[in-house]
Amino acid sequence: MMFDPRTPGRRAFLRSGCRHCMALAALAGGLPALAGEADDDQFELPARFKRPSADSDEGGLWAMMDREEQRIRRSPLTLRDAGLQDYLRGLITRLVPEHAPDIRSYPVRMPLFNAMMAPNGMMIVWSGLLLRVENEAQLAAIVGHELGHYLERHTVEQLRAQRDAALVSQFVGLIGGLGAAAGQIGIMAGMFAYSREHEARADRLGMRLMKHAGYDGHEAVAVWANLLAEDRITGGEDAGSRGDIFATHPPTTERRDELRRMAENSKGELGADSLRKAFAPLRFGWIQDEIKRGQYEESLVLFDRILKRDGQDAEALYARGEIYRLRDEGSDNMKAMDDLQHASMQIKAPAETFRSLGLLYQQRSDAPAATAAFQKYLAVAPQAADAGLVRGYLTDLKP
Ligand SMILES: [Zn+2]
Numbered sequence: 001m002m003f004d005p006r007t008p009g010r011r012a013f014l015r016s017g018c019r020h021c022m023a024l025a026a027l028a029g030g031l032p033a034l035a036g037e038a039d040d041d042q043f044e045l046p047a048r049f050k051r052p053s054a055d056s057d058e059g060g061l062w063a064m065m066d067r068e069e070q071r072i073r074r075s076p077l078t079l080r081d082a083g084l085q086d087y088l089r090g091l092i093t094r095l096v097p098e099h100a101p102d103i104r105s106y107p108v109r110m111p112l113f114n115a116m117m118a119p120n121g122m123m124i125v126w127s128g129l130l131l132r133v134e135n136e137a138q139l140a141a142i143v144g145h146e147l148g149h150y151l152e153r154h155t156v157e158q159l160r161a162q163r164d165a166a167l168v169s170q171f172v173g174l175i176g177g178l179g180a181a182a183g184q185i186g187i188m189a190g191m192f193a194y195s196r197e198h199e200a201r202a203d204r205l206g207m208r209l210m211k212h213a214g215y216d217g218h219e220a221v222a223v224w225a226n227l228l229a230e231d232r233i234t235g236g237e238d239a240g241s242r243g244d245i246f247a248t249h250p251p252t253t254e255r256r257d258e259l260r261r262m263a264e265n266s267k268g269e270l271g272a273d274s275l276r277k278a279f280a281p282l283r284f285g286w287i288q289d290e291i292k293r294g295q296y297e298e299s300l301v302l303f304d305r306i307l308k309r310d311g312q313d314a315e316a317l318y319a320r321g322e323i324y325r326l327r328d329e330g331s332d333n334m335k336a337m338d339d340l341q342h343a344s345m346q347i348k349a350p351a352e353t354f355r356s357l358g359l360l361y362q363q364r365s366d367a368p369a370a371t372a373a374f375q376k377y378l379a380v381a382p383q384a385a386d387a388g389l390v391r392g393y394l395t396d397l398k399p
Pocket residue numbers: 018019020021157
């Protein structure tokens with residue numbers, strides 16, 4: 001009798017994505033496990049997931065996630081930009097063509113770096129993440145990692161292990177409860193952090209997906225390194241407690257080293273232009289959210305990094321200048337003037353650049369320069385919400 005090695009493996013996988021079953025499946029079938037130590041070109045993804053029956057524990061989880069998804073659909077924070085949604089859909093399709101029809105992604109306006117994926121196929125990506133990734137390959141690395149958790153059903157395993165049903169529903173509620181304080185999300189998320197092993201597996205699978213789709217694997221290392229650099233500013237010990245990706249995906253140096261090892265000899269696409277184009281209409285809003293967050297030291301690491309890549313980036317010049325102006329310590333006033341003047345010379349200078357320049361000149365009692373800057377602001381943004389206020393400044397500046 002012929003023995004088909006694929007059948008037992010597949011079946012075992014559908015039952016559970018857990019390590020023990022995976023190992024068993026690999027043994028039984030002689031196949032490389034999904035995220036095991038197999039050759040990069042030889043890995044199989046599980047078949048599409050079917051909706052579990054409503055009376056099973058997993059069915060209950062899905063129903064909870066479905067309710068959250070409804071809330072996210074209605075949330076004013078969800079970004080409904082068609083271009084951005086098409087772009088994310090395209091990326092997911094490129095990474096996991098077969099599973100893409102089951103996955104719905106929701107970009108949400110939240111100024112922290114986070115992404116999460118629920119077992120029912122809902123993926124949430126925060127705008128703070130979109131602002132921080134430097135190219136499509138970096139976004140593919142994060143999305144690929146989340147898909148790794150989804151494909152191996154880590155969240156199901158994790159939530160199933162949690163005996164306290166009220167806690168689970170509270171946690172799920174936080175996903176869609178976007179108005180919740182980031183600190184609250186952080187505390188809850190910490191209780192549901194993925195295990196070290198699940199993280200390693202998601203990293204490995206994410207790396208495979210991105211490389212297979214033709215992206216440069218080194219960008220997975222870069223994106224985590226950038227994130228760690230920003231987080232280190234405020235002290236690593238409370239990393240993630242505010243609700244960023246570190247809360248549920250604990251960073252370790254082993255993870256970074258392992259990613260580096262897996263990325264070795266990887267060549268591929270970066271996709272910097274496609275990403276820039278897709279984000280351009282929304283990016284300034286994300287930058288304004290970042291400034292409002294009031295975490296100036298972290299934001300300065302971010303904008304220094306952006307400006308190192310492109311010193312003429314008018315939005316980033318405005319942002320860094322505005323942060324210096326708001327922080328106003330030591331030589332911040334001069335640095336603010338420098339960046340804002342530099343921004344004002346760019347064709348794409350945000351209108352807000354001129355308002356901030358006006359305020360700086362006003363502070364220096366340079367009435368003619370302040371007047372000119374405020375007039376320019378009103379000329380560029382006559383409909384601005386604070387136009388009346390700025391007209392008042394102009395009246396006060398009259399000699
Ligand atoms: Zn397990």
